[in-house]
Amino acid sequence: MLKEQNWVKKEGEFLVFPGGGTQFKYGVTHYVEFIEKALPVIKWGKNIRVVLDVGCGVASFGGFLLDKDVITMSFAPKDEHEAQIQFALERGIPATLSVIGTQQLTFPTNAFDLIHCARCRVHWDADGGKPLLELNRVLRPGGFFIWSATPVYRDNDRDSKIWTAIVSLTKSICWKVVAKTVDSSGRGLEVNASWYAPLRQCISKLPSGGVQKWPELWHKQLVSVKPQSVSADTKTSKKDTEKWSEIVSDVYLERLAVNWYSVRNVMDMNTGFGG
């Protein structure tokens, strides 16, 4: 990891995460606020509640968003950035090992309000744009893709070529650029929206029926969206939530000899409906 990117520091016997990143010269707090300023419709925790951070590093972006009532799934592969996901999990930030490669991500369709990539080293235009189409699958209609990378704001040959390729690709799938900007540190980002784009040769399907301006509140989504791989009706998933909130408060929190203050990440190996 590059020292100047300030991902992690050693202070005595502790590892400290100062909130640095490739695109966050002034720290993640500044960066997250800069995004909201660039596109005020991104109201963290209100319009945007479920985020995917591609190539997350030590997941400071997702970690900071927790304070804004946003749940971020951060992921990165096992590569030269050793132990990045282990760091993230030890910090209590939801993260998993995954990669944008040749296979679909393990997330359901239309799952995220916003997808973020800060120099995540994915060649979005490779293979006829398949990586971008995969994002399109997991991004809900109306969601945003934030691409924070050198082709957005650098003018050399290589970056300009990538920029041109991405522009033509996003256009071809009817995404719309809704903001392109550079912050005071000279780093830039581009935000794409896939909502209200007129249908041309889009390969992405908007949901049938009424098109909503914003997704329903998160707790309503839990009972209104039909799980795709499990057949369940509203009553069943509601019952599941009630059952688990009772068990967790009566048994897990009260009667197990677990100091819950020392537990930050739990892997639920039989999630059912996530109750």
Ligand SMILES: C[S@@+](CC[C@H](N)C(=O)[O-])C[C@H]1O[C@@H](n2cnc3c(N)ncnc32)[C@H](O)[C@@H]1O
């Ligand atoms: C330069 S670091 C940027 C980390 C962080 N986003 C930041 O801005 O500080 C590149 C990140 O992308 C990840 N990465 C590289 N190739 C990837 C791929 N094909 N799919 C997902 N992540 C990838 C790396 O593991 C690393 O976390």
